[in-house]
Amino acid sequence: MQFCTIETPLGQAKVTGDTNGITSVSISDTTEQLSEIIPENLLDCVTQLKAYFREERQNFDLKLNPNGTDFQKRVWQELQKIPYGKTCSYLELSKKLGNPKAIRAVANANGKNPLWIIIPCHRVIGSDGSLTGYAGGLYRKQWLINHENRHKQQTLF
Structure with missing residues (x-):
């Protein structure tokens, strides 16, 4: 290693x-x-x-080999489908995985993500839009979300 x-x-x-x-x-x-x-x-x-x-890359193209349970790996694969600059709630993620009642298990797997940024767990937020737990600290999560939304055009109305 x-x-x-x-x-x-x-x-x-x-x-x-x-x-x-x-x-x-x-x-x-x-x-x-x-x-x-x-x-x-x-x-x-x-x-x-x-x-x-440097804002020159939005997606990663790497050979990944994270250690985790089959369930965690399923969650991490689903996380990689969240587009750059977008967010998803834990409930939405649970539904995509086929079990809306698995919110806590999904959140736990999200928190155990060993591939910071590459598997974008920072894009998962609370159903009410709030920032929720992030192993790297909420200020980093906010920074990453802002970084990915920096070039979105602001609406005038």
Whole structure:
């Protein structure tokens, strides 16, 4: 397993993976030494993350290999269908997965997402439009939603 640490506008991100794919991307407030050399298996991920933050990329095209239960992986696959700049409620996500009563299980799987930004769990909000739990902190969730909505035209009326 290889890893590297890069700087992002929201703190340092640690990217982990190997030839089987990217297993995790996490964000933290700690300051570790940034990686001078990016392992080849992680280079595409780092390049795409940097492009995302420069507003040059809206979707990721990476080989992913997250660890999780079958249910969590189903939730994470559904999360990847939420378009850039859009949001979805936990209830909507539960319905898409075929079980509207599974809101808590869906929220739990969302919170265990090991691939920060790449699997866009930040796009899931409460049914009333409120920001709800986010492992990286609500201020990061708000920043990401604003980042993705920056270029939407404002209505005049």
